[in-house]
Structure formats: structure tokens, C-alpha cells
Amino acid sequence: MSLQFFDTRRRKKLPFTPLHDGKVGVYNCGPTIYDFAHIGNFRSYIFTDTLRRWLEVKGFDVLQVMNLTDVDDKTIRRSQEEKLPLNDYTARYREAFFADIDTLNIQRAHVYPEATTHIDVMVELVQNLLDSGNAYKAEDGSIYFSVSSFANYGTLSGKRLEDLRVGERVSSDEYESKDDVRDFALWKAYDEADGDVFWETPFGKGRPGWHLECSAMSTKYLGHDFDIHTGGVDLVFPHHENEIAQSLCGIGGDFAHWWLHNEHLIIEGRKMSKSLGNFYTLRDIIEMGYSPREIRYVLAATHYRSKLNFTFDGLKAARAAIERIDEFHASWATYPEGEAVPEATEAIERAEAGFFSAMDDDLNVSGALAHVFTLIREINALHHEGRATQGLLPQLTELWEKFDHALSLFNPFGEEAADPESERIDALVAERWQARADKNWARADEIRDQLAAEGIELKDGADGTRWKRK
């Protein structure tokens, strides 16, 4: 099967071919850096990371761009509450964001453009839209995009202008100065409440509207036509719809050719919200004692277009699944010398084919994981018979690294690797090994109990004991 993705606009899975041979440009709607990102945000970033990683495994040269929104109503308000200049305020959360994605082993995008450092390209776009007649300056001094000037408005989300329930959910006075309540702001005129946050432009003093930055920055780094644009489902309308309208009218080209959207997650079956008390940042979950890899596993293991039920039972199940993965990986070192048996080679080849076809099918991570676990079971069964040998390791290792490149779930993350007490523990384990050789079961069990009390589990093998923190 060839690589295919589900495109929101065309509403079906279609074979993916990039605009330029071997190269793929991807733009991800990123965070607004006014607070710590929550666990739902990270589902999006795990999704975009998986997309980028899979494209890389498939041999594409990927250019990934993710915006950081560093100016909007909430950001301005919060910075004022803390009496900090906007940049000082956002710096704290920009730093936290990068620390968090590093924690989850999410690869860094190649470019992280920020709104406040791209005012010039946004101003140019607004000017183009004014010149082309797609935008107008309202009485309040703000610049609005005229939705009715763009015949194809609504093609991404499947909404028709006449169906929109205008004014029903937002007080109408907010829209007093617009020609049409469905028009959206490109440029917001300066208001005293904005304090010192404003830019002087040919069309007035103010700040950019929300949708503008993504059109301006994506095309600046990826071109007027680029391959893939991603975001959460909530962004389909109006954010992405508006991006399309302003880009097509003010920049030209076809803008993004593929639109991929990830579903949200729910927590223990309920929508995540602060009022329900089930709102978690990544840091909250880490503090509860779950490892980054366990969290990544849970966030990755449900297909990105399905609602993910994030539960603590699920995190525990992920812990057990990862232990199985790590046990398998660790057991390679105990394989005896010898050529690979045909069953082993065949199992590895089946796993590779299955994993690739699942991932090629719109990033079916659950399906891909099933093939990994089947491989683990089959090779373990051979190992049980003494027929898993060193000879199969080159092929297995190569495939394992591909798996890990794609999903980053199969090798320990950096901070898991080293244990500060390994020397002391190794010494106790060695002493116990000797005690067992002397058939001094009392001493052997005493050491095992002592380590168990510290949360360290021992596994005796034929030629040594391995240990692990639970």
C-alpha cells in the first residue's frame, strides 16, 4: 500500500504525493505561549511528531514549521496582570514548551516562527487584501476580511455562509462595526487595554488578528503552495477556513494542499476542563509518577482521528506494555551465538511489512504496534526454544531503530537510561548471585527483599541477573 492520509477538505483517504519530489513541507498550528501546555495539546504535538517522523522513515526530506502565538487577548491580559512586558511573560512559557516537548522526545520543528517577529509579513498581507478589495477598514479602525468577497469560503469545513448561526452565541454589539457579522479581524485597532502592545502600520496602530499569522508565516517558510497543514479539529472552523480565505485572496497560490486534523482527548470518559478538576498539564502527570515514555505511549497508541480516552488505567497498561518491550530488548544480549533461523528472519520481515503498511495507512499506530508485539511474541517463543541467536540481531536491530524513529517508544528516553545508584545495586546483585551459587537461599532472598523494598525488581537469567526499578 502506498502512503495515504485523510484530507479534511476532500473528506477521504488519498495517496500522498508531495509537491516537490522527495521533499515535504509541513506547517503545524502550535501553542499560544501564555500558560503551560496541557496534556491535550501534547496529543497534537505527538501527532505532528509522528507524521514528521514517518515521513522521514519513508525517506522524505521534511521541512517542519510550527508557529508560536505570542500575542493575543489572553496573553496580553495575563502579562498585564503579572506586570511583565509581553516578551518577558511569553519567554517563560516558550521555555516551558520546549522543555516539555523535549521531555516527550518530540523532535523539534526546523522553524518556530513567532507572531511578534513577523509583523512585517502580516502587514504586507493585510495591505494586499485591502488593495484587492477583500478587506476593509471599519469604523473602529480595525481591518476585517470580507467573507462574502471569497466565493469558496467554507470548503474546508463544509459550512455554507447562510447556515452559520450568526449572532446567536456572541453578543451582537461586539460586531457593531463590521459590515457582516461573519467577517473576521485581520488587524485589530489599538485599544487602551492593550497597553504598550501595538505596532504602527500604514493602516493604523494596532496588532494582528489571530488567523493572520499562520497564513503569513507558513507561506514565508514553505512557499505559496505547500504540502501539509495540521491542527486540532477545533481549528477547522473558523481558524483554518479563514487562513485559506486570506491566503488565497492575499497571497495567491493554492496554500496548503493537505489538511490533517487530530481529534481531542477526553479524560476518564469526560471532557477535560478546569471545573471538572480533570485538567492536567504534562508536568502534573509527570509529578504523579508516570514516565514520559508511558505518557507518549498513551497519546500515540490511539489513532489520531479518534477521540482518545486518557485514563490512569491506560497509563498503567502502557507501563506494563513498555516493560514488555524493554524486557524483549534487554533479552537480546543473552542470545547464544549462531546463525539466524529462517523463522526468525521471516518473523522480522513480516513485522516490517505489517508495520509499514499500517503506518502508511493514515498513520495507523495501533495497527503498527500490533505488529511489533507479534514480533516480540514470535522471537520470544524462539528464544524459549533456544533458537533466537546473535545471528538475527543485525536485521532485528535495524528494524527496531526504524520502529523507534517512527514512534519513539522502543528505546528508553535519555533520563531513563542512567541510574545514579547502579554501582551499589550492581554490587548487591553480584553478592546475591554468589549466594545463590553457594545455595545460601536465605541471604539471596534477603538481598532480593531489600532491593524490592526500594522498588527494584530482579530477574534471574541463565548467566546473570538483571534488575530494574518498578
Place this chain on the structure above:
RNA sequence: GGCGGCGUGGCCAAGUGGCUAAGGCGAAGGUCUGCAAAACCUUUAUUCGCCGGUUCGAAUCCGGCCGCCGCCUCCA
């Protein structure tokens, strides 16, 4: 009112016309082991919300019903 999604074993979760309905977790029994742990083997959905229909054949397509949910406002 408009548009759209979902309902698969105890839990999580693939599969969307046809081999025995993936896989993980959990549970039960067994093998191995000084005892454990891990590993291995076996068992755990004659059935995919319910009722009809289309078809040689449906969890997969169509219709109806029940239940849950999303978007139409900021939001991953």
C-alpha cells in the same frame, strides 16, 4: 436549525464487504525456576448498540431507532 463523528471482549483499541474479529492491559490454568520475576504455552467477543434491508456473503453498505459527542464563539 445546519454540518459532522462515535457506539467492537472486564478496560484500552485496530479492523469499514469474504481467510480463524489485530494488538496491549487485566484475569484463569500450565511449563520453566531453589523460591520468585521475566519468558513461553493454553483459555478469555459464534460476535461487533438495537431492528430491518441490500448481497452468495456485512462489524464493515443502506434505512430506521436508541445512546454518547463535536463544530457552527476563543480553544490542540
